[in-house]
Every structure is written in C-alpha cells, then in structure tokens.
Amino acid sequence: MDNLNFSENTIAVNEWHQLDREVEDDENQARVLVVAADSALEFLEGPLNRLERIVITSTDFNDGRFFSIGRQIRLRGYSGQLTVVGNVLPDQYTALRFCGFDDALILDNSANSRVVSLDKAFALPGVEDSVAQNPEHQTVIGNSQ
Amino acid sequence: MYNYSINDQQLVDQRVFQFRDQTRRFLSGELSDEQFRPLRLMNGLYIQRHAPMLRVAIPYGELSSRQLRGLASIAETYDRGFGHFTTRQNIQFNWLQLEQVPDILEELASVQMHAIQTSGSCIRNITCDHLAGIDATEVEDPRPWCELVRQWATMHPEFQYLPRKFKIAFTGSSTDRAATMAHDIGLKLIKNSAGEIGFEVHVGGGLGRTPIVASKIKAFLPKSDLLAYLEAILRVYNLNGRRDNKYKARIKILVKAIGLDPFRGQVELVFQNLDSKTLLNQSTDISTVKSRFRSVFPFPVNLGSDKLSADEQKTYSRWLKKNTMGTKFNNYKSVYISLKNPDRAPGDLTAGEMRFIAQLADKYSGSLIRTTHTQNLLLPLVHESDLVQLWQALNEANLSIANIGTVQDVICCPGLDFCSLANTRSIPIAQEIQNRFGDTDELHALGDIQVKISGCMNACGHHHIGHIGILGVDKRGEEWFQITLGGRADQSLKIGERLGPAVDRNSIVSAVESIIRHYLHNRLDEGEDFLTTLDRIGIDAFKEVVYG
Numbered sequence: 001m002d003n004l005n006f007s008e009n010t011i012a013v014n015e016w017h018q019l020d021r022e023v024e025d026d027e028n029q030a031r032v033l034v035v036a037a038d039s040a041l042e043f044l045e046g047p048l049n050r051l052e053r054i055v056i057t058s059t060d061f062n063d064g065r066f067f068s069i070g071r072q073i074r075l076r077g078y079s080g081q082l083t084v085v086g087n088v089l090p091d092q093y094t095a096l097r098f099c100g101f102d103d104a105l106i107l108d109n110s111a112n113s114r115v116v117s118l119d120k121a122f123a124l125p126g127v128e129d130s131v132a133q134n135p136e137h138q139t140v141i142g143n144s145q
Numbered sequence: 146m147y148n149y150s151i152n153d154q155q156l157v158d159q160r161v162f163q164f165r166d167q168t169r170r171f172l173s174g175e176l177s178d179e180q181f182r183p184l185r186l187m188n189g190l191y192i193q194r195h196a197p198m199l200r201v202a203i204p205y206g207e208l209s210s211r212q213l214r215g216l217a218s219i220a221e222t223y224d225r226g227f228g229h230f231t232t233r234q235n236i237q238f239n240w241l242q243l244e245q246v247p248d249i250l251e252e253l254a255s256v257q258m259h260a261i262q263t264s265g266s267c268i269r270n271i272t273c274d275h276l277a278g279i280d281a282t283e284v285e286d287p288r289p290w291c292e293l294v295r296q297w298a299t300m301h302p303e304f305q306y307l308p309r310k311f312k313i314a315f316t317g318s319s320t321d322r323a324a325t326m327a328h329d330i331g332l333k334l335i336k337n338s339a340g341e342i343g344f345e346v347h348v349g350g351g352l353g354r355t356p357i358v359a360s361k362i363k364a365f366l367p368k369s370d371l372l373a374y375l376e377a378i379l380r381v382y383n384l385n386g387r388r389d390n391k392y393k394a395r396i397k398i399l400v401k402a403i404g405l406d407p408f409r410g411q412v413e414l415v416f417q418n419l420d421s422k423t424l425l426n427q428s429t430d431i432s433t434v435k436s437r438f439r440s441v442f443p444f445p446v447n448l449g450s451d452k453l454s455a456d457e458q459k460t461y462s463r464w465l466k467k468n469t470m471g472t473k474f475n476n477y478k479s480v481y482i483s484l485k486n487p488d489r490a491p492g493d494l495t496a497g498e499m500r501f502i503a504q505l506a507d508k509y510s511g512s513l514i515r516t517t518h519t520q521n522l523l524l525p526l527v528h529e530s531d532l533v534q535l536w537q538a539l540n541e542a543n544l545s546i547a548n549i550g551t552v553q554d555v556i557c558c559p560g561l562d563f564c565s566l567a568n569t570r571s572i573p574i575a576q577e578i579q580n581r582f583g584d585t586d587e588l589h590a591l592g593d594i595q596v597k598i599s600g601c602m603n604a605c606g607h608h609h610i611g612h613i614g615i616l617g618v619d620k621r622g623e624e625w626f627q628i629t630l631g632g633r634a635d636q637s638l639k640i641g642e643r644l645g646p647a648v649d650r651n652s653i654v655s656a657v658e659s660i661i662r663h664y665l666h667n668r669l670d671e672g673e674d675f676l677t678t679l680d681r682i683g684i685d686a687f688k689e690v691v692y693g
Contacts, residue, residue: 092305
C-alpha cells in the first residue's frame with residue numbers, strides 16, 4: 001500500500017448495510033469499507049468482492065478479535081486487500097499475515113505512523129523456515145486465501 | 146514419548162531468539178510495561194511477590210529423564226535449587242532474574258522443552274490423564290491427540306490474544322483423572338454404537354470465581370474433525386467473549402450468557418464453513434504425530450528376590466497398596482512418587498531429587514516420568530520384580546511416603562508465600578493437616594479423602610472440587626478460611642457446598658480434623674468413603690461439628 005489516503009473512497013459499516021445490493025458495480029461506488037474490530041460481523045453477508053479494500057481498525061493490540069475477523073473475511077471468499085489500522089505490535093505481524101491481512105497501518109503517538117506490508121513480515125527472525133513450514137499454519141493460510 | 150521433528154525444534158529455538166529480543170526491547174525501554182506484559186505472559190513469565198516466576202510447559206505431563214535433568218540444572222543454576230509442580234502438570238520456578246530468562250529458555254529448548262503459552266490469554270498447556278496409554282480400560286491413548294492439539298495451538302496466529310486464558314484437557318478413560326469437566330474444553334475419547342472412536346466434547350467448565358461444570362456440546366465428534374471443531378469453538382469465543390471485565394471473560398461465562406444451544410449453533414455455523422478434512426488430513430497428520438512417539442519398554446533389571454525385614458515388609462506393603470497401580474501390561478505397575486511429605490511444600494522437588502528420580506527412571510521405567518494433576522510424579526511402567534529395589538531406593542531418599550489419594554495428598558496452590566494474588570498462605574495449612582494425620586495406621590484407615598486448598602478465589606488449588614475444599618479469604622487484613630464439602634474432580638465432577646461462615650487461622654486445621662473424625666465415627670464400615678457418608682448423613686451433621 002503506497003497511499004494512505006483512502007478517506008474519500010470509504011464507506012462505513014452502517015452505509016454498507018444500506019447499500020443497494022442490486023445495483024450494478026459502478027465507478028463511483030465506494031471501494032473501501034472501514035470496520036471497527038469490535039463491530040458486529042453482519043457486514044460479511046454483503047458482496048465483499050466489490051470492495052478494493054477492507055480496513056479493520058484496532059484500538060487495542062491486546063484485543064485479538066481482528067485476527068478472527070480477518071480469517072472470517074477470507075473464509076467468505078474475499079480476495080481484495082485487507083488492512084489493519086491502529087494499535088498493533090510488530091510482534092503481531094506474522095500472525096496478521098497468516099490471518100489474511102496484507103498490510104498494517106501503524107498509528108504511533110509520535111509522527112512515526114507508517115504502513116507495513118505484511119508480505120514479508122515475520123515477527124520471528126528467520127521464521128520463513130519454521131512457521132511457514134509448520135504444516136498446520138501453512139494450511140491456515142491455504143484455506144484463507 | 147513424543148520426539149521433536151526438525152520443525153518443532155526450529156520453532157522453539159526461534160521463539161527463544163524472539164523472546165531474547167523482546168526482553169532486550171523491554172529492558173531498553175522500547176517496549177512499555179503494558180506492551181511487554183502479554184508478550185512475557187505468553188512465554189510463561191509472571192511478576193510475583195519476590196521475583197519473576199517462570200512456568201515451564203510439560204505437555205500432557207510427560208517427561209524424559211533427560212528433561213528432568215534439564216529442569217534440575219535450571220533449578221540449581223538460576224533458582225534456589227527447587228521447582229514446584231502444578232495442578233496443570235507444569236513446573237514453576239519462583240526465584241528468577243528477568244535478564245536470565247532468555248538463557249533459561251535456551252536451556253529448555255536444548256531438551257525439547259519451552260514455556261510457550263503457559264500463561265497469558267491464549268491456549269495453555271494441554272493436559273491429560275496421567276495413566277494415558279497404560280490404563281487397561283482406556284478406549285484409546287489420548288497422547289497423540291494431545292500432541293496434535295499442542296502443535297495446532299502453539300503460536301496459532303488467530304488465538305494468541307483471546308479474551309482470557311483457555312485450557313484444554315483430554316482423557317481416553319471413563320475414569321476421569323484429568324478433571325476434564327473443569328476445563329474450557331474437555332475432550333473424552335469414546336466409542337459410539339457403531340464401534341467408531343471419536344470425541345465427546347465438553348465446553349465451558351472452569352473453577353475460579355465462578356465454578357461451572359462443563360456442558361456437553363457434541364456427543365460424538367469424528368476424530369478427523371477435531372482441529373476444525375476446536376477452531377470453530379475458539380473463533381466463536383474470540384469474537385464474542387467479554388473483554389470489558391476479566392472476571393467475566395472466560396468461555397464458561399459466554400456459554401452461560403447466550404445458552405448452550407445457541408452457542409452450539411454458532412459453533413456449528415463456523416464449523417460448517419471450514420473445510421475440516423483439508424485442515425486435518427492434508428496438514429498435520431495424526432499418523433505422523435504417532436510415528437514420532439517412541440518409548441523404550443523397560444525390561445526387568447532385577448530378576449532375583451529381595452528380602453525385607455518384617456517391619457520393612459509392612460511399610461512396603463502399604464506403599465505397594467497406595468502408591469502403585471496395575472497397568473494394561475502384565476507384570477508391570479505404575480509407581481507414584483508422592484510429593485506430599487509434610488516437610489515439603491506440596492508439589493515441590495529439589496534439584497538433587499530431580500536427578501535422583503531421573504536416574505531411577507533410567508533404570509526402571511524406560512527413562513520416562515509423568516507429572517499428575519494432583520502434583521505428584523509417576524514412573525509409568527515398572528516391572529514387578531523391580532518394585533522392592535525401587536522402593537528401597539525411594540525410601541532411602543525419603544521419597545517413599547505411601548499417601549497417594551489420602552488426606553495427606555493435599556492439592557495446594559503456592560499461596561501468599563509466592564503468589565501476588567493470594568489472600569492467605571496455603572502451604573502451612575496443608576502441612577499442618579498432613580501432620581495432624583501423621584499416624585500411618587490412622588491415615589490408611591481413613592481411606593481416600595481429597596483435600597484441596599486455594600489461597601484466593603482464583604482457585605488454583607481447585608478447592609471447589611475437593612472432597613474437603615479450603616478457600617483463603619482476607620477479612621480486615623486477617624487470614625480466614627471458607628470450607629466446602631462434597632466437591633469431586635472425577636467423571637462425576639461436582640462443585641462442593643459451602644459449609645458455613647469462614648473460620649479463622651487458629652481454627653481451620655482443627656475444623657478439618659473434626660470433619661474427618663466425624664466421618665470416621667459415622668461411616669458404616671471401612672468401605673464407605675467420605676463422599677458416600679456425606680451424602681448419607683448430610684452436610685448439616687458436619688456443620689454442627691464445626692460450628693456446634
């Protein structure tokens with residue numbers, strides 16, 4: 001993700017619910033759905049693949065719901081970009097990746113906010129060899145993407 | 146026992162590397178207390194009263210002699226020369242330095258051990274019947290399934306930050322020795338009417354502030370669906386468990402709040418959307434796990450007969466009766482080593498004793514040792530012709546006390562001596578009760594009575610499910626104790642009933658003694674156990690004795 005500025009193109013969960021599902025995809029339609037990590041998961045019932053990106057906002061790295069939400073979104077067959085925004089720890093990047101996230105937007109108190117691509121995000125040094133090889137975890141990925 | 150694959154070893158080694166870096170970041174201020182807390186907890190590291198405490202996982206309670214020596218070395222090098230075995234079959238070291246923990250984890254990794262997920266809001270050590278694989282009545286050995294779940298749960302990407310801790314226990318026997326019904330998930334291997342083996346799944350059990358017996362969520366789960374079904378339960382819990390109040394965050398509260406049937410419905414919905422067969426058959430394969438279980442069957446060392454004096458014979462016979470059990474293998478017995486001698490804190494073992502027991506395991510039990518949920522050790526298989534020699538060796542080391550299952554075999558939390566959550570001390574109460582019944586003839590005449598002591602309502606000493614339960618409470622800065630009667634930890638798991646108001650520190654041990662003596666006077670015969678007498682004469686009779 002090169003560009004953080006997806007604000008103009010976003011839709012909130014309540015608007016998503018009201019969206020006319022029958023209307024054909026059009027250019028003006030919002031492409032980014034923003035969902036709080038503690039919101040209900042009814043949004044999963046919508047036509048997720050119309051969306052370019054789903055953004056899950058986390059206010060507390062210790063509230064692990066965003067991992068399950070990511071998994072559920074991927075299990076629903078969503079193939080677009082999946083982003084987590086807010087309070088997550090670098091130590092969680094590997095798990096985020098395995099739960100189907102593509103990138104994380106880290107908002108520090110300082111002006112240190114940054115986007116982290118999770119493509120090669122391994123919280124464990126050299127873990128590409130181990131967690132990725134752990135057949136169980138591999139399958140988790142296989143199923144989710 | 147299970148031997149690590151290259152991947153298992155690599156994962157544990159890398160986890161050490163990672164924790165070393167996390168510790169460095171914390172000590173240098175890069176990580177705040179709040180950020181470091183879940184990371185250290187996930188590696189078994191608590192901040193206790195005196196020093197950091199490290200809880201080391203003993204997956205399903207199985208240890209090799211090499212591992213026990215590894216633990217001895219840690220106790221000696223980094224701690225004060227002893228370790229403490231817990232009710233979840235783990236071991237704790239109480240006097241460590243934070244800076245040394247990465248080195249300790251490295252030593253553990255060198256003997257295929259770790260402290261991963263022994264604490265924190267994640268899936269904890271998988272526990273199991275300590276007679277798994279040797280009990281003649283067992284449907285199937287649950288240990289490979291425990292190992293499969295251990296591998297699945299270890300650093301599971303989705304379930305590291307759950308609302309609260311999550312405990313899973315297995316049994317393959319109809320006699321439940323692992324208190325499975327007091328776990329978040331209890332799994333029992335059963336045979337259905339078609340003769341197929343699968344799991345009976347129980348969910349939402351637990352002790353703590355709100356003791357609840359687990360409910361049956363699935364009467365028969367095919368073995369191949371195990372991981373998928375666990376994943377479904379965990380996901381429903383992760384998404385819906387309360388996070389606003391840690392005392393209401395366990396799955397037992399969620400199941401009660403939404404009701405068992407709706408909860409089951411949600412789990413089934415998630416479960417149906419998972420390709421369960423793919424998940425199990427194409428990835429972690431139970432047959433691969435099974436193939437990594439290797440044990441040396443112990444051959445008899447001593448084929449001659451041993452002469453015992455008349456006195457020795459009496460003591461030996463008692464030990465044989467109380468501390469050994471038949472197994473499914475002809476001529477082989479399981480031997481308990483009781484860690485409930487009144488001169489030690491229940492569950493404690495010194496480094497020297499660990500090495501000594503490792504040596505005995507090498508000689509007599511195929512180098513294997515098990516830990517039990519009752520905080521004792523077990524040599525799983527010993528040939529009958531070696532029992533006298535083994536007893537003599539244990540006797541010389543003061544490890545032959547014959548009190549398994551008796552009132553001296555107290556389960557007890559570390560209490561205020563170590564724990565920063567405790568209201569009261571528990572170890573001295575345990576020791577005083579043990580001493581009250583120090584007369585061996587009387588102790589054995591009493592039969593089996595389970596006394597369980599917790600120093601606070603978090604219930605680490607399982608007081609709710611003791612035949613006699615003792616809970617330490619704080620009243621205006623003084624230690625008081627609540628008594629419950631009639632709890633049980635087996636397949637008929639039951640929460641004990643409160644006897645009455647708490648009693649003070651000076652009265653608690655006498656109160657327990659009165660309860661036991663009242664049972665002794667009222668039982669119909671030696672064959673009527675404590676719970677049966679209690680059922681027959683009722684709790685009020687015991688109230689009079691204590692509060693009379």
